[in-house]
Amino acid sequence: MPRREQEKKLLIQNLAKYYLQKWIEILKLSAWQISLQVSEKFKNSGKIKRDYRYLHAKMTLSAGLLPEQVEWIVCHELLHLLIEELPNLLFVLKERLTAQEAELFSNAEEGIVERLTKILIELKGEQNES
Numbered sequence: 001m002p003r004r005e006q007e008k009k010l011l012i013q014n015l016a017k018y019y020l021q022k023w024i025e026i027l028k029l030s031a032w033q034i035s036l037q038v039s040e041k042f043k044n045s046g047k048i049k050r051d052y053r054y055l056h057a058k059m060t061l062s063a064g065l066l067p068e069q070v071e072w073i074v075c076h077e078l079l080h081l082l083i084e085e086l087p088n089l090l091f092v093l094k095e096r097l098t099a100q101e102a103e104l105f106s107n108a109e110e111g112i113v114e115r116l117t118k119i120l121i122e123l124k125g126e127q128n129e130s
Helices: 003-026 067-082 085-096 099-129
Strands: 033-039 046-051 056-062
Touching: 003 033, 003 056, 003 067, 046 067, 056 067, 067 099, 085 099
Parallel strands: 033 056
Antiparallel strands: 046 056
């Protein structure tokens, strides 16, 4: 990996660690064990895999993120942990839903998380200004 890409990946990783700790505290998720990986092979901006039984999660972020995107993505992925009932309900209902219904359900979860992320980031910005 070229030096410039290594430096960018390290920057994204350091920012992600900082924002991960910050948002774990804000969202009261300290009971969770959350590992973080930044990968140049990962094509999505971010993803979190969760195990609610053991309160473990693995967050993967793209090394291609811009530094100004990192906080948003970290907050967004952590919010998926807060609305855990939705994915659990989807898992229970999976055999009863059509593929289209399951997709609608999944899209609804993503929409809720997007709106909550926007609200929280804006509120945080307002607090920093005062």
